[in-house]
Amino acid sequence: MKSLTQHYQADPRAADHDIFGRVAHKDRRGFLRGAGLSALGLALGSAIPFHRSMPSGLIPVGLAQDMIIEGKDGLTYLNDRPVNAETPAHLLNDDITPTARHFIRNNGVPPEGVNVQNWRLTVDGLVQNILDLSIEDLKKRFEVVTRALVIECGGNGRAAFDPPASGNQWSLGAVACAQWTGVRLMDVLTAAGVGEGAIYTAHEGADTHLSGDPDKMPISRGVPIEKAMDPNNLIAFEMNGAPLHAMNGAPLRLVIPGYPGSVSQKWLTRIWLRDQIHDGPKMTGKSYRAPQHPVAPGTDVPKEDLAIIENMPVKSLITSPQTGAALTESSLSIHGHAWSGSGAIDQVQISIDFGATWEQAYLKKAENPFAWQHFDADIEFPISGYYEIWARARDETGASQPFAISWNPKGYLNNSVHRVAVTVKI
Amino acid sequence: MMRAFLVFAFFLASLPMLMACEQKQAAEPKPTPETAVSDISAEPQAGEAPDEETALSEDEDDFDYDGLPSGEGQEEVFVNCSGCHSLRLVQQQGLSRHRWEEILDWMVEEQGMASLDPPEHELVVNYLVTHYGLPE
Incomplete structure (x- = not known):
C-alpha cells in the first residue's frame, strides 16, 4: 500500500500515468488528447476548466482522501497509518463480499516485499512435533477447503457509543463475508500434536510496530484450544479465488470466524501453543475485553472486571436500500445479511414503524457454518413520508439484537438494531 | 529543534x-479555460488562473499540523502523536481527561512512546481534552 503522496513522491509523472492514465503535453502541462482528464475529473467530482495549464505530477489538493489502495474500492478510510477502512453498508450488498469491498483493520505496518515461495509458518510451543511449513507444504500435506466466513472487527459499531469510546470510530462496515480457501487450523494442529497442558494459542504475524521498534509486535492474539480445534477455522492463502489482498494478510492468514477479527492474525508466521492465556500485545489490559456485568454508560470499569471477548454477538445489516434513499414507489424489496458468533440465525424480522410491528423476512440457510445468511423482504409503504427500516436477527441460542447499546469502555460488541432511513413520495 | x-x-x-x-x-502558455474533452463537462469558470x-x-x-486546530500544545501533540500513527486517529476521539491520561500511559507503557516530562505531558493532555474532549 502506498498513499497518494508516496506514489507522487516516487515519480510524479509516472504516478499521473499509473493512477489516472494521464499523459501531459510536451510542455509538461495539460492532458495530451485528454488522456487521464476524465479519470481525474471523476476523482475530483468535477471537470477542470484550466486543465491545459495544470502541471503534470501535481497532486490536486482537492482530492478528498489521500489514499489509494490498489484492489480496494468504495471504502471509507478512518485512518491511514495504520490503515483502517470500512465499507458503507450498501456496498456490502453482495452475498459474498468482493475483495475490493472487504474492510481493512491494520494494527501495524504490513510487511513489504512479500515472497510467497519463501514464506514460512512455524507451529511450536506445547506441541509434539514442531512444524516449519511453506505454503506449498500446507497445500500438499493438508486438505484444501473453501468456506464463506464472516470476519467482523470487535469494535464495529463503536461510532454509536455515547459517551464515545476510544479507538477507530467504526460505523457499520467493519464486517465482511468472503470466500476463503486454505487448510483447516485443526488439521495442522493435529499434525503438530497438541501437547499436554496446552490451553491457548498465540498468533504472530510479519507486520511491524508503528513505532519502528523491531522488538515490538503490533498485535499477537490467541484463542482457547477448544476454539482453535473448531473445524471451521482456516489457515487461508486465497480470498475469493485469488491470492490474499496485501491489506487482508497476504500471503497467509488465519480466519477464525465467530470471534473478534483480531484473532484472525494476518501475515501469519507463527502459531504457538501455550499453557496459559496468551499475553501478547492486545490480549491484555482493556484490549478486546468487555465488562463481565452490564455497566452504566461512562462507567470507569477496573481491569479486573473485564473479560476477554469470545463469541461475537448476533447481528444483521440491511444492505439495500441505502440509507437516505428517496423512493417514488410504495413497494420496496429489502436485502441484507445476518450472522452470529454463537450459531445459525433462525429468524430475521423487519419493521417500518419504529418497532411497533414486525414482519418475518425470508431467510436463507447459511452455505456453511459462520457464513452470513441472506434475508429478503418485500414491504409496502402505506402513504408518503419518512420511514425507518429496522432489522433484527435472532440466533439459535435465542439471543436477539437489542435496541440500545450495551455500553462498555472500549466500544466493542455493538449489535444494536440496524436502522435505515428512507423517504417515500408516492 | x-x-x-x-x-x-x-x-x-x-x-x-x-x-x-x-x-x-x-513554458508559459497563456492559460485559457477549456471544457473537458471527456464526458465530464462543465461550464468554464470565469476568473483568473491560479x-x-x-x-x-x-x-x-502555513503548516497545517495535519488539521490539528491551533492552540497551546498543538505542536507537542503533532510531534508526539504523529511519529507513530496518523492524527486521524486522534481526530476521531472525544474522551474524558481520565481516558486521555490512560491512553497516554498505554502509549508509553506498551506502545513505545517516549515518556513526556510533566510540563509537556500536561500541555498534551490539556490540548487533547480541549479539542478532543467529551462533547458537552
Whole structure:
C-alpha cells in the first residue's frame, strides 16, 4: 500500500500515468488528447476548466482522501497509518463480499516485499512435533477447503457509543463475508500434536510496530484450544479465488470466524501453543475485553472486571436500500445479511414503524457454518413520508439484537438494531 | 529543534509540489479555460488562473499540523502523536481527561512512546481534552 503522496513522491509523472492514465503535453502541462482528464475529473467530482495549464505530477489538493489502495474500492478510510477502512453498508450488498469491498483493520505496518515461495509458518510451543511449513507444504500435506466466513472487527459499531469510546470510530462496515480457501487450523494442529497442558494459542504475524521498534509486535492474539480445534477455522492463502489482498494478510492468514477479527492474525508466521492465556500485545489490559456485568454508560470499569471477548454477538445489516434513499414507489424489496458468533440465525424480522410491528423476512440457510445468511423482504409503504427500516436477527441460542447499546469502555460488541432511513413520495 | 523537525517534515511533504513548480517554469502558455474533452463537462469558470507562486511561497507558518486546530500544545501533540500513527486517529476521539491520561500511559507503557516530562505531558493532555474532549 502506498498513499497518494508516496506514489507522487516516487515519480510524479509516472504516478499521473499509473493512477489516472494521464499523459501531459510536451510542455509538461495539460492532458495530451485528454488522456487521464476524465479519470481525474471523476476523482475530483468535477471537470477542470484550466486543465491545459495544470502541471503534470501535481497532486490536486482537492482530492478528498489521500489514499489509494490498489484492489480496494468504495471504502471509507478512518485512518491511514495504520490503515483502517470500512465499507458503507450498501456496498456490502453482495452475498459474498468482493475483495475490493472487504474492510481493512491494520494494527501495524504490513510487511513489504512479500515472497510467497519463501514464506514460512512455524507451529511450536506445547506441541509434539514442531512444524516449519511453506505454503506449498500446507497445500500438499493438508486438505484444501473453501468456506464463506464472516470476519467482523470487535469494535464495529463503536461510532454509536455515547459517551464515545476510544479507538477507530467504526460505523457499520467493519464486517465482511468472503470466500476463503486454505487448510483447516485443526488439521495442522493435529499434525503438530497438541501437547499436554496446552490451553491457548498465540498468533504472530510479519507486520511491524508503528513505532519502528523491531522488538515490538503490533498485535499477537490467541484463542482457547477448544476454539482453535473448531473445524471451521482456516489457515487461508486465497480470498475469493485469488491470492490474499496485501491489506487482508497476504500471503497467509488465519480466519477464525465467530470471534473478534483480531484473532484472525494476518501475515501469519507463527502459531504457538501455550499453557496459559496468551499475553501478547492486545490480549491484555482493556484490549478486546468487555465488562463481565452490564455497566452504566461512562462507567470507569477496573481491569479486573473485564473479560476477554469470545463469541461475537448476533447481528444483521440491511444492505439495500441505502440509507437516505428517496423512493417514488410504495413497494420496496429489502436485502441484507445476518450472522452470529454463537450459531445459525433462525429468524430475521423487519419493521417500518419504529418497532411497533414486525414482519418475518425470508431467510436463507447459511452455505456453511459462520457464513452470513441472506434475508429478503418485500414491504409496502402505506402513504408518503419518512420511514425507518429496522432489522433484527435472532440466533439459535435465542439471543436477539437489542435496541440500545450495551455500553462498555472500549466500544466493542455493538449489535444494536440496524436502522435505515428512507423517504417515500408516492 | 522541534521547529527544525517541522520544517523538514513539511519539506518532505511538499516535495511533489515543489517538483511540479519546477516543471511549470519550463513554458508559459497563456492559460485559457477549456471544457473537458471527456464526458465530464462543465461550464468554464470565469476568473483568473491560479497564482503559480503560492505553492513556492509556503513556509512553516502555513503548516497545517495535519488539521490539528491551533492552540497551546498543538505542536507537542503533532510531534508526539504523529511519529507513530496518523492524527486521524486522534481526530476521531472525544474522551474524558481520565481516558486521555490512560491512553497516554498505554502509549508509553506498551506502545513505545517516549515518556513526556510533566510540563509537556500536561500541555498534551490539556490540548487533547480541549479539542478532543467529551462533547458537552
